[in-house]
Amino acid sequence: MSQSKHGLQRDGNTGKGSSQSALTLAALGVVFGDIGTSPLYAFKEAFTGTHGLTVGPENVLAALSALLWAVIVIVAIKYVWVVLSHDNDGEGGVLALTALAHRVMGDQSRRSRFVVAAGVFAAALFYGDAIITPAISVLSAVEGMSIATPEFEHFIVPITIGILIGLFSIQMKGTSVVGRLFGPVTIVWFLCIAWAGVASIVQTPLVLQAVNPLHALRFAVQHTDKAFFLLSAVFLAMTGAEALYADMGHFGSRAVRLGWYGLVFPALMLNYFGQGALLLRDASAASNPFFLLASPSWLLIFVVLATAATVIASQATISGAYSMTLQASRLGYLPRVRVLHTSDQEQGQIYIPSVNWLMLLAVIALVLAFKSSGALAAAYGIAVSGTMLITTMLVGFVVYLGRSRARSVTLAALACFAALEIGFFASNLTKLEQGGWLPLTLGAIIFIALMTWRDGTQLVAEHRRRLDIPMSDLMSSPMSGVPVVSGTAVYLTSDPKLVPNALFHNLKHFKVMHEQTVFLHVINENTPYVHEGERLRLKPMCNGVWALDMHFGFREQPDIPAALKRMTPDVDGEIPNLDPMTTSFFVARVQVVDGPGGLSAWRCALFGWMSRQSASAATYYKLPANQVVELGTQVVL
Secondary structure (H helix, E strand, C coil): EECCCCCCCCCCCCCCCCCCCHHHHHHHCCCHHHCHHHHHHHHHHHCCCCCCCCCCHHHHHHHHHHHHHHHHHHHHHHHHHHHHCEEEEEEEEEHHHHHHHHHCCCCCCHHHHHEEEEHHHHHHHHHHHHHHHHHHHHEEEECCCCHHHHHHHHHHHHHHHHHHHHHHCCHHHCCCHHHHHHHHHHHHHHHHHHHHHHHHHHHHHHHHHCCCCHHHHHHHHHCCCHHHHHHHHHCCCCCCCHHHCCHHHHCCCCHHHHHHHHHHHHHHHHHHHHHHHHHHCHHHHHCCCCHCCCCCCHHHHHHHHHHHHHHHHHHHHHHHHHHHHHHHHHHHCCCCCCCCCCCCCCCCEECCCHHHHHHHHHHHHHHHHCCCCCHHCCCCHHHHHHHHHHHHHHHHHHHHHHCCHHHHHHHHHHHHHHHHHHHHHHHHHHHHHHHHHHHHHHHHHHHHHHHHHHHHHHHHHHHHHHHEEEHHHHHCCCCCCCCEEEEEEEEECCCCCCCCHHHHHHHHCCEEEECCCCCCCCEECCCCCHHHCCCCEEEECCCEEEEEEEECCCCCEEEHHHCCCCCCCCCCCCCCCCCCCCCCCCCEEEECCCCCCCCCCCHHHHHHHHHHCCCCCCCCCCCCHHEEEEEEEECCC
16 A cells, blocks of 8 residues: 555545545545446437447347346446555546556566557547547437427427536546535436336336346347447447546545445446336337436436436546646656646545636537537547557556456456457447547547657657756856855756756856755656655755655656755755745756758647647746746747
8 A cells, every 4th residue: 555645545535634435435426427327329229320220129128138237247246346456556537548558567667658548649639539429428318308398399408508517617626525515416317217127127027038148149240240240339338447547646546446236336237237128119219218227207207317427427537637738747748737636535536727617618619510419429439449459458467567366367368358349349340431530530640749749758868868968067167166155946957957047057058056955856646646754865965966756656746846845864964955936946948950861841840839838847846936036048949
């Protein structure tokens, strides 16, 4: 078990001040929203989609059987049991898993570079899913109004946009507040859809035969082509599975497992079987079996409840996008971003304003472009199935290189998962022309941006290594002729072996040194959190000069002043004088200029634009504004 800097448990269980029941309730309001609202459109798509089946007992039982066992294998076993067991120090998500796999394999191997690229591409695909989920979820719920009151049909898009604006506007309140607000509503939602399903099953108990997997297997053998297309509809019932893993850092794996096995899974299956029972009684109900499952007197209540539930569904991927962005920034795939921590008890609960408002604009654009959940369903699935497949591969690498006693069994299970997920991905590719191109395009654009930032920062570091003065030369050269001014200078450096640009400019233009100098190197670790005892490493270099390494995990918000307050003496029993009245922080800001070699012109322009969007080092590291001196430097790529 590791401890975060606030002493919280990071083993996936409860933190101080948070009971397991409270965490599970909050998890129900955030983590399960996406997969919990799939009954609105998943089963319907099997019979009304581009390659929809003809409604009949054989097809209904086959579709239900395939859906049930796919959810059991991929969600209940793979994600909730296997994948959640392979966290990165309590944190989930494909980037956290990529960092874990990269750390296990080492930095230099070609296989390691391939794994990192695959993980980054999966993260890019997850962003595509995070944008589509709010649009399709809220649209599908609001469309129920046209069944209750046909006059509302012309107001579906405006009402959807209004709900989405409200959802994204409350994100600044924090995941914990949103979870506590949505948790009770989610419980009511799952209980209601389970009740509706049971009422329908009682009328047509024949539907329970679908529990037998032979119905799905027999259909696959006799109607291979139809079964292939059916996979893309069945997959819609699992689209929130990746969000379970991405959001586990907010609440812990135990809360996710309790919520899934205790309420979510039984409620979902009862509702799906209830929809199947309805189709066995009335084939015309295939147009919208979820809402037609409710009695006329309860229909309007179901519409309101479904709308609330789809707002919660959007929360799962929104929270996951925050986590993914923070991890990408810490791991060097995005520039520094402004992160707000919204809880004093759980560090994983964060809010990123820039991501929030960009997602809102993208989601509104999707609603205006597609206008219906049916149209968006074609775009849904490709991104998630691709991410799922890569997640399976990454877990496989971690297990293969680990020393688990159950390694052989786990690898065999992962191979089965991968085979099934390849079928889902191939089936979803048939929707490419109908809208499946959208998440792939979004994923490709985001992937290019992530890799451009990583390559650009590496080239900037190489540029510095070629042109900057080695630190050893500075320490060995006589400094007696350089005037000394009072106070302490703290120079932020990205490479402790090189003289910081800011110091170089000080010596070149002002020809002075401070009586105390600290070279501060901030190190972002591949683990989410760093033990407080391992935060700082201070060592003297010469009289009045220190080198200080400061370590932060990729889920921590770097706070240099707070960390400096806990500095302990070096081997000589001394520490620099960091009195705010006499200490200055010197930082360098890089301006990228296009040049021969390195990045292509358009990638250089993209990297330069991303650099300008990056939060300043002073803001990012929470340096006091009245103690910061910023100096610019040009880098030719």
